[in-house]
Structures are given as structure tokens and as C-alpha cells.
Amino acid sequence: MFETLILMLDATMRVSTPLIFAALAGLYSERAGIVDIGLEGKILGSAFAAAAGAAVFGSAWIGLFFGIMASVSLAMVHGFACITHRGDHIVSGVAINTIVAGLTVTLSMNWFGMGGQTPTLSGDSRFLSVTLPFADALANVPVIGLIYSELLSGHNILVYLAFAMVPVTYWVIYKTRFGLRLRAVGENPHAVDTAGISVAFIRYRALIVCGILCGLAGAYLSTAHNAGFLKDMSAGKGYMALAALIFGKWRPVPVLLACLLFGFLDAVAIRMQGVVIPGIGEVPVQAIEVLPYVLTVLLLAGFIGKAIGPKAIGRPYVKERA
Amino acid sequence: MTNKTTPYAIELQDISKRFGAVQANKDICLQVPAGSIHGIIGENGAGKSTLMSIIYGFYEADTGHIEVDGKRVDIRSSQDAINAGIGMVHQHFMLVENFSVLENVILGAEGGALLKGGVDAARIELQRLAKEYSLDIDVDAIVEELPVGLQQRVEILKALYRGARILILDEPTGVLTPQEADHLFRILKALKDQGVTVLLITHKLREIMASTDNVSVMRQGQMVAHRETAKTDKEELAELMVGKKVRLTVDKGEAKPSDVFLSARNLSQFDSQGVKRLKNVSLELRAGEILGIAGVSGNGQSELLNVLSGIEPMGEGEIHIAGQVITANAPKNAAQMRELKMAHVPEDRHKMGLVTGFEAYEAAVLGYHNSDTYNGKVLMDRKVMVDECNERMAAWDVRPPNPHLKTANFSGGNQQKIVIAREVEQNPDILLIGQPTRGVDIGAIENIHEQIVKLRDSGKAVLLVSVELDEIMALSDRIIVMFDGAVVGELDAKDADERTLGLMMANAYSEEKEEVPA
Amino acid sequence: AEPAVVYDQAGKFDKSFNEGVYNGVKKYTAETGIQVREFEPKNEAQVEQGLRRLAKRGYSPIVTVGFNMTSAVEKVAKDFPEVNFTIIDGVIDLPNVQSVVFKEHEGSFIVGAVAAMASKTNAVGFVGGMDIPLVRKFGCGYEQGVKHVSSNASVFQNMTGSTGAAFNDPTKGSELAKSQFSKGADVVFAAAGGTGIGVYQAAKDEGKLAIGVDSNQNHIQPGTMLTSMVKRVDLAAYNTYKDSVAGTWAPGLVVLGLAEGGVDWALDDNNASLITADMKAKVQDIRSKIVSGDIKVHDYMSDSTCNY
């Protein structure tokens, strides 16, 4: 039982990683006042670029670089539309998601001719799991050993990075000048403007950070968790990340918890399939599959209450009186 | 103007600014001597805020240039203005509401990539400023939890913290008690003594007369006059502003109070955090009288209005109105209260009174949209609504008299007229009216005051909430003072003077009374 | 008339049976130099529209891929009796339609047997794509094969999801495989299109074995791909064109099972080291018994249950 739990938590970590990256990405963007339903597209774009880069150059790190570049470029398109041209954030996000869904397949067909897939990655062109020191030695120590060697050890570097990004984000948002301005610009851009700071510049920078984090999420999908790009492989993770962001009320630690919850429910669902419940019989796959969604709704209805976002979110900044 | 012995702190030459088709500023010239307090007055929409925003680099002028201390400066952004030593307190505060005072003050002047150093330095500097100008404030308080007066203090501290030598204040006293306003003017005086130059925009001529050295008058985007304050008077200024003579007092006969139209007993109300915001308030409102509620804003007046009008549910107590008893268990919402012939002009027209995206004729039925007058069997009768709006616009002199203009595009004064007309024309028995003339210019104030008195004289009951003591004293027949959610005093308007009321509003009256005779 | 093919909405590069058909088309073109007109519809309405357009322009025969097209092909075939259609995985009773279906349960039985032989833990897994009867048919055949070899073996069965996306979710595939491994399975059969890629990868990462599907996928992760359950949809397309030219194309139902070479297991250099001679012999024995009818493999779709 304990071991099952550990294995489930282990899977939770793997499954949550892209959600954590993406939700934190959304956090930077949305705390700066830019709604980002384009997370999905950025993840997908990065997943493709990272896999393509890794396949061509034989290095996961070079792949990661390309993934981040792709995702940041998409973030800049979003910025150009929403910040520079005061476009609707949602429409821009939908546009980016649509374009990326088509473009990744088109490009990979043109470049690799493998029907929208990149070559399978192996060796250096993938992020492989790292074993933490003493993991093997400790493996047999009861409880601790299992936790350390199974749960904590044996993930790839991006998983650790994702978890590390949470305190880093907390620190950036609450303890640095950039964070202060970023939060301010999402609450009241007029205040920032009259303080002599460029609203657009802050928002662009927030979007760059958002792009980098989505880049990590995408690269994780295609070069760490999987070994190559497949069309539509982001499979709604961007939307789930957005849900986690709102669920976590735009704050780093609660957002992490929301991501872990989603990941955990997913892991539970995977393990619950085919389980026969006495008296009811085998639970239909679909019933288990919807578990994370139903639970999310129930939690939202019961415990979380109203999620109030940054005040200026989604509203283009124009120099008018509010 | 020619002998430039000492350079002006700020000098504007031929500033023009156009918004689309509107010429907001036209060939404006202005000279402000260093270390003086310079008033700028003008009707709503005259272009004052625009001009100040140009000086502060918020807007860029189309033509003209600005000199600071005799040197021409190129102000393209607020940062340039700040660098030139200019600070501004905006008409609508530019604060991040969920930030602490400290965070707001250092925003843009953090003094390093990490906040720690800047925060510590600012804490010390703010203490110094607080001492020097008596600008005390809890620097760790969250801004949205502060009363407006203190929020404004934050704005001033922001400017001073950045080393402003020229301070612009756009309608700073609109939200302050007389004591707070006095305090503000003492601060301005202290600043002036330190050599700071102050540009002050206000609609209140009394303040101009009391505190400025010079005054400039704007009308329709142009500078129409400059005066030395000592050599002019209110009447002249008012005439310069409006372009015609205006009366500055309210004509009002004796009140003839009769039946009790509304009585509230032990009203209490709790906010979403469960904090008691209204504490056992009881009052009676009679036909044919104006009951004024005085108080520093944030002392429960808004909650009282909201509970009486049915917008917020009450926590405890009961309201008797039109033969009905309303309690927490038998509540009525705003629409049901209207059916009891109660009308309500809210304190904040933008937040509550209007839907700025609506055309005027639609906004003019807000709250009465279910009435048979405006509805056919299924559809709303647009023609009736527009026709009625046209009539009212003519009667209330709303400018421009266009029912199809978006509400947002009327000036504050005209928006207010639309709201008041809507409520008064329903011929209510009871009118709740909050801040009727906030941000409204002199010409419009006169009209609004007349209408309120007229309503009273026709035997209706008026409950007036205002932070303008002048207004309370000019209009009310009876005055209730609120402090910290409770009623702390009631007096006949005849016995009220500014000092007494001011002290009661600060809940310091009884203490002082005890001291004075001693 | 010129030949044509209409893929289903998953597109011709679905890592699954559309791609198989595409391979058959490629082969035909390479051999004969005759171009085959291809069309990939993106929604339900486009299927019929595309078919109609091709028929109107005189293309024949038109190969159509997947049971999802059944009703569209039926309508269009009625309206264009002079055009020949072949539908793969669907059944239509019209004089100008050839219906090609496969006995996937037989092929799955074989790979199930192989899995059971290769398993050291006596536990194997199955990862299906979308939860539809066809995929359950794979799973049911597989289970029978496993039990045939080792009646007390555990067979963990998981479906990836309930929508078309379940054929394209390698991440979930990999997690499902890992969960099965953690329960003790050491061989996993994926009948899940692109989702399988994740399954094979997980097997590779954990040093377990995986079984491919539809085409010979042994090359995807050489060394950990135990075998593949091949379903020769390429042959179905290829033969349609060939027979058409030769004049031997005929309407009616064509059922391709082990006997006809329509389904089979794949043995090549990539998995040679994993299949011992003994295993090979046993499998061939089972194979011939199925062909001869000595072993009856239950078809899930015959009664929508997996009771055998």
C-alpha cells in the first residue's frame, strides 16, 4: 500500500512537471495583467522546436534552447497583439493556439517527412533521469529509503527545475523590483505609468519569462517525458495549467499545490482503471477518467471560494482615466 | 512678465493638445514663480487635468514647450517629469490598492534590483518626511484599507520621496473633511516654505482664496485669465470660470417637517470579513426635511446608504417604511425599495449610478427598467425612453442634450445631472442622496442644490450624505454626525458651525468641550 | 480511371492504420508509377464531400479507410454505381463496394501468446487507445493469447481515453505503461496509434518489453520491442489497385485473418534476439492451430463481451 502510494506520488511528480512550468508561466503573464490562454500553443510550439533541435543537433540542451526560443517568440507575438496593439487577449491566445497546432505539423512534415512526427530521440538528445547520490545505497532503508530512492531520486533535471522554480518565482514576485513592478502593472497600470515606468516594457518582460517557462514545459514533454514530438502532444495541458493558476489564486505555492493535485488525480485515475469495486462491478473507464475534472469542480464549489484575479487583467492599457 | 529676474519654477509656452476632435488645450501659456502656490480653476472639461498631465509627462503636448527653472525640458514620459523634479497627485489616485503604503511609495524608485535595501531606506526616509511635514502614516498598512484622506497622503509622500520640487495636485480636497483639507493646506504651506512650488486644481473657490498666491482660470481649453489671489474675489473668479454671473449661496426657507417617512432602529451591518461596519444606527426621516449625514468618508455613511436602499443586506435592526417593516429575515432588495417610493442617488456615479457603456437614455432608466412606463408586453419601449430622456435633458440642462451619447462621454457634472434627474423625476417620497456635487463645477452645483431644496419643499424627505461640510450646512435642516460606523451626534442645522461639526466628525468634540471651559 | 484514397480524420500519418494504407499506396505508386489521388478530410462533412468530388471526377477505385466512413461511403456509392469503392474496417453491402475487415483478435492472440512466453513476472499489460469496440477487440484477443499460454497470468488492461485524442497522447501512454510496470508487468502491448510511442519509450526507459501494432513497429525501439501485431491494411489498399487494373477486383466482403496473411506477428532483425527458437516454434504451432480452427479465438465484436 505504502509502496503504491509512493509510486503514485512518483508519477504525480512526472505528470505535474509540465503543469508546474506552464502554470508558473501563466502566473508571470497574468500577474502582469495579460491573460494567457495561449499557454497550450506555447507548450506545443516549444515541444516541437525542442524535439526538432535535439534531433538535428543531437543535444537535449540545444533542443531546450530552441524550444525556449520558439515559445518566447510566440509570447512576443502575444505581446505585440495585446500590449502594443491593445488586442483582445483571449482572441490572441486562441489565434496562437490555432496557428501552432497547424504550423508544428506542417513544419515537421516539411523538415522530417515523418508525418508530423520528429525522429525518436535517444541518448544525449534526451533529458535522462538522474540518480541522486546514495539513492541505491539507501533504497533498502525502510520508509525513508523508498521515499528517497523512488520518489525523490530518478527524475530528469527538468523535473527538479520545475519544483525549484516555485520558490524562485515566489522570490522574484515578492522580493525583487521586477516582481513589484510586475504585480503593480497587473493591478493598476496607471500607477506604474505615473511612477515613470513603462507599462509595455514590464509586460513584455513578463511575457518573456512566461515564454521561457512554457519553453521548459514543452521541452520536457518532447525531450524528457517522451522522446520526440507528436502532433497535438500538449493534449490540453495548457488549459489544465490555466485552471491550476486560477485554482491557486495566482500565487506560486497554492498554484504548485493545484498542479500537484491535478497530477495526483491523473496518477490515481491511471491506476484505478479496471479496478472492480465490490457491489458496483468494474468502474467504467470514463468514470475514472473524469475524476480529476469532477473533483476540481467539487473543490472549487466547496472549499476554494471565489478566485479574484489581478484587477487589471485582460484590459488593454490605454492612457485614459479609469 | 518680461522682467525675468528670477526664473519661474515652471513656465508653459503655447501648449496645445487635441484628443481626436476635441481641442483639450489650446495655446496655453502659464508662469509659476518658484516657491508659490498657484491655483488653477475652470469648469468641468475645461482642460485642467489634461494640462497637468502634460506637465507630468502623462500625455505629450502636440505643440509648445515647457521650461523648468528657466531651462527648457523635454518631457516625454512621467520619468522625464520626475527627473525634472515634478510630482503629481492625480484626481483619481494612482495607487496599487492591494499594496502596502511602502510598496506604493517605492514603486518606480526602488533603489536596486532587490526590494530589501530600498524598503529599508524608504522606511527611514518616510519617517523623516512624516516628521517634517506632519504626514504621519502607517507605512505597512494596505492602501485599500486606508481612508481616502490617508490614501492621498500616500500620493503626496510618493511625490516627495522622489524629491519633487514642483507638486501638482488635481482636485485634492474633493474627498477630504475640512480638518483633513486644512491639514493638507498646512502641509502645502510647509512645502512652500521649503521652496516647493505647488500647482493646485480645485473647484472650491474658498480654497483658492485661502491658500494660493496666484490663480489662473481656464475655459474651454484656453487660459482666460491670471490673477493675483489677493487682488480678486470669489465672485470675479466664478464669473471668469463660467462666463456669467453665478450665485454662491443656497436660498432656502424654513423646513416644515411632518410625518415620519422612514425610521431605522439599531441598524447594523457586517462586511464580508465579518467586521461590523455599521453600529446600531437609529434615525428618523420626516417629510419636508433634509437630514444631513456628516462624517469623514469611510465612517459608515456608505454602508448606511447601502443598507437603507436595499443594496446590501442588513445584519441587525429594522427599517420602518411606508407601513412595512424590513429586517434581516424579511429583507428587500434595491428594486423592492424603489417600489416603496424610495429613490437613491449613489455616492459614486461611476461605480454604481451609471453604466458608462450605455447610451444616456438607457442609463436614465437604471433601476426603473422594469417599470411599465418603459416596457411593452415583451419588449422595452425605446421611443418612450428616448423621448423622456430628451425632455429631462432639456429640463436639467444636460450638455450635450443627446440621449444617444455614451454615458462615459459626458463630463462628471453632466453625468451627475443624469443620475439625479432620473431619481428625482420618479417623484419619490424619500430621496437618499450621496455626495451630490462631488467633482461638479460651480454652475452645476447651484442647479443641483436648488433641485434638492425644491424636493423638500414639495413635502418629500431627503437624506443627504456628503463629506462637504459647506454643502451639509447649506442644505440640511438637521444634521447627524457619524464616526466609526455609529452616530456620534445630532444637532439642528442652526446650531451647526464648521468647527463643531469638524470636531464631532473626528469624535473629539466632547473631549474638547470639556477642555475649553476649564 | 485513376485510383484514389480517402483517409479518415486521423490523417495519413497517424502511426496506425491510416499510415498503413498510406504505405500500401506508396508501394503501388513506386511499382507502377501511377499516382494515387489522396484526400484527408478534417471533419465528418468533408468525408462525404471529398468522396463525392472524387466520384464525380471519375476516380475509381476509391479506397476508404476506417469504419467511421461507413455511412458516407454508403451514400456516395449508391449515387455513383459506376465507381468502385473499397472500405477498410467497415462493411457495406452494395454491388460496387468491397469491404475489407481483419481478424484483429487472431493477431492479438498471437502476440498475447508471445507476451506470455516472454514475461518473467507472469504479468503483462495492454494499453488501448480510444475506448471503442475495435480496440476492445484487440485487448480481448490479446488476453486470450496470454491465458492460452499461462492461464494464471495477470493481464492489466488500460484504455488511454475516450476521445480521438487518446490515439495521440504519448505522455499518457507512457504513464499507463509505467503504472502497469509498477504492478509487475514486464511486457506491454499497445493498440493505441501515436499513444503507443510513449508506451514503447517507457518500456525502453524501464528496460521492459513492448509490442507494436498495425505496421511492423519493431524498429522504433530496437531491442525492447518484443514484436508487432501487424494488420496488413497496406495490402488491402495495394491489392485493390492491383486487382482493379487486372480486372479481378470484386465487390463483397473480404475477411483477412491469419490464414489470409491479413494479420500476423512481426519477426525481423530488430527483435531476433528477443525471440528464442523455442518461443518461435511454439508460436508457429499456435498459429497453425488457429488457422486450422483447432483454437477458436473469440471476437469481442461478435457479442460485445470478452467471454471465451
Next chain:
Amino acid sequence: MSQAKVPAWVNIALIPFLNIMLAFVVSGLIILAIGEDPIEAAGYLIYGAFGYDEGVGYTLYYATNLIFTGLAVSVAFKGGLFNIGGEGQAYIGGLGVGLVCLALDHTMPFYIIAPLAILGAAAFGAAWAYVPAYLQARRGSHIVITTIMFNFIASSLMVYLIVNWLKEDGRMAPNSRTFEENAWMPYLHELFSPLGIDIGDSPLNVAFIIALVCCVFVWGLIWHTRWGYQLRTLGTNPTAAKYAGIDTAKVTIWAMLISGGLAGFVGINEIMGVNHSLLLNFTAGYGFAGIAVALMGRNHPIGIILAAILFGALYQGGSELAFEIPTITPEIVIVIQGLVILFSGALEHMFKDRIEGFFIRRAVA
């Protein structure tokens, strides 16, 4: 006020035209990059969408779905609610239609089935919107999340029902049986042909008329009824709504019910109009596309019709394009759709400010 100086045709025609042209120019560059002739491609696209009667029929058939979902998004949006759940509501709406047809097609004539099916679509779509609506109104749960979740739940539910209960025995595909013809929405070409008018053989059916009726209905409801007045008040200024004594929770719930009902009508077009059986994934992303349609159409029925036709044209013209030039894959057509959304939706102000400025200056001078 400044708007008044700009001639109407500039905002209505010139600016949208320029935006779409820009999207096509960029698309052209992509097509050039893969070695095809963009002019030829544009030709196919436009011809496919508008060039012949059958093409027009298909364009309008796609537009029908998009009008429904676009209206659905816009009604909720008018009340300040962001309904991302159109996809799920449409899906469940289709279930309602399917159940009515399956239950009655053997026994009832069309004129009884049709209204019941329409009712079924609306009721099921609305029911699916009810829970998110209730949670938003009474518990303050964020409607964006709950509607996303309900999309996922709808899709699982439908698979469960169709695969386990509604699938026709012996059929390979997870479809219900085909309805009898008296449960089919008549095709418009069938209605027109007795009149001697040939409008081409396309899936365009009576649902298109229903969509237009819905446009009128929504227009009247929002701009001419007191309920619409309350909705718009709530959407633009919730505090003012409370001030006006509007029961915001009730209006919120009703707005979502109407929104869900409208989305549910997609089922009429798809299930009763075209597929004639209940099947999986017939919503094909129309619910999401509806968001773009509503926003590009400025949440106004006329705008929504135009935007829906634009997107319908891209679907149909794009399919024609992919058919005629096989190297142009359906994915490239998706890219083109994305570019249109980007340039005429998100980047709508790019030219607007400059062009308006030009006209204002001219007017003032």
C-alpha cells in the same frame, strides 16, 4: 465622440478588409515557402467557398454551427461571463437531439419530432451549462475553470453513453443507428428543388434558418427586453446591477442557460441535419471557434453572422484548397485560420488607429 468623424464604411468595411488581406498575405508567404503558388491557392480557396452553389452551401453549413456557438459565447459575455464550455454544451445538446430522434422516429411524424428535438437540444445544452452557472452565481466558482472541466466531462460522458448504450449492435463504428427519414432536418436543396431552384447539393439544412432566427431572437432579447437590459448592466457594471436591484445570481444563471441552449443547437445541425445518427466528436471544435467568432463579431448578431461566414468560408475553401493542391495539407489551412484570427481579431487595432486618425484629421482640418 471622436468616432462620429470617421465615415462608417471605414470601420465596417475598410479596416476588416485590410486585416484579412494581411492575414492572407502572410498565409501566402507560408504557401510560397512550401513551394506552391499563393495566387492559385487563393483562387481555390475563394472559389471553393463562394464560387459555386454547392461550395456556398457548405460554407453556410459550417457557418450555421458557428453562429450557434458564437451567439452562445456572446450571450454569456454580455453578462460578463466567459463561457468556454460551448463545446461540451453543444455535445450534450446533440445528445438531447439524438435521444428525441431515437425515441420517436418510428412513431411520430416530422412536425412533432422537430420541435421536440429543438427543445431537447436547448434543454440538454442548458442543463450542461447549469452546474457551472449555479456554481458561479451561488458559490463564486470561476466559470472559466468549471466550463473547461465540463467540456472534459461531457466528452467522457458521451463516449460512455454511446459506446455502452446507444451504439447499434453489429456496427463497427461507435454510432447509434441511423434515424428514420422523418427525423431528418430537411436539406435546403431539397426544399428549394420543388420550386425549381437548384442551390447545389450540400449539407445545408433548415438548421441554418433556425440559426438566423436565433440571431434575431438574441438581438431582441439583449437589446430590447428588460432581461437583456439587466444582463448588459450586470456585464458592464455589476455594482450598478446591485444598485438597480437586479438579482444578479438569477440573471447569471439564466444567461448561462440561454448560452448553453444556443450551443446545444449545434446538435440540430449536426445530428438531425447531417449525420442522422448520434456519433462521437461531431462538435469538432465549433465550441472553441465560437469564442473567436463572437469576439470578432463584436458580440453582436450581425457581426457574428459575418464572422461565422468568414470562418465557414475558411473551413470550406480550405478543404477545397487541400483537396486541389495535395501538398497544401489541412494543417496549413489551420494555420491560415489562425492567422485570420490573429490579424483580424487580435491585431484589429493595428491599422485602425492610424486610419481613424487619418480621417479625423481630415475631418477636423
